[in-house]
Amino acid sequence: MMKILTSICLATMISLGLMIVCTIISKTTIMDREKMSPFECGFDPKSSARAPFSLQFFLIAILFLIFDIEIAIILPMIITLKCSNIVSWATTMTIFILILIIGLYFEWKNGMLEWTF
Template sequence: MFKLIVSLMMASIVSLGLMIVCTIISKSTILDREKMPPFECGFDPKSSARTPFSLQFFLIAILFLIFDIEIAIILPMIITLKISNITSWMFTMIIFIMILILGLYYEWKNGMLEWTF
C-alpha cells in the first residue's frame, strides 16, 4: 500500500513539474491578437452563426447513418450463421430487417424522403 501511495505521489510531482516547466519556457503570449480569434474553417467568425439549414438534408443524413449501421450489424450475423441455430438466426434476421423496412416505410409515407425546398 505504501509503494502505491509513493508511486502516485511521484507521478503527480513529475507531471506537475513538467507542466510548470512547459509553462515557463513556452514562447507564446496570452494576448497574441492573431491567435486569439477562433478559427472556423476559413469563415469569418463575426458573421451570423445561424445560417439557413435544410431539415431534409439532416433527415436523409440520419437515414444514411441508420442504414450504414445496419450493414455493420448484418455482416457479422452472416459470419455467425455457421455456428448458430438456424431457426433463431433466421428469426433474428427477419425481425431486424422488418424493423428497418417498417422504419423506411414510415419515413416514406410521411414524406421525409422527398427533397423539397
C-alpha cells in the same frame, strides 16, 4: 482485484491530470463584435454567415447512418450463420430486417424522404 483497482485509479489520475493541464494551457478569449464576425478579406460579408440548415438534408443523413449501422450489424450475423441454430438465426434476421423496412415505409409515407425546398 488489486489489478482492477490499480487500473481504475491510474485511469482516473491520468484523466484528471489531462483535464488540469488542458485547463491551464487553454486561454480564454474576449468575445467582441469584431472577433465574432466572419472574415472575408477585410470586407463586410455579402451574406449572413449563419445560413439556415436544411432539415431534409439532416433527415437524409440520419437515414444513411441508420442503414450504415444496419450493415455493420448484419455482416457479423452472416459469419455466425455456420455456428448457430438456423431457426433462431433466421427469426432474428427476419425481425431485424422487418423493423428496418417498417421504419423506411413509415418515413416514406410521412414524406420525410422527399427533397423539397
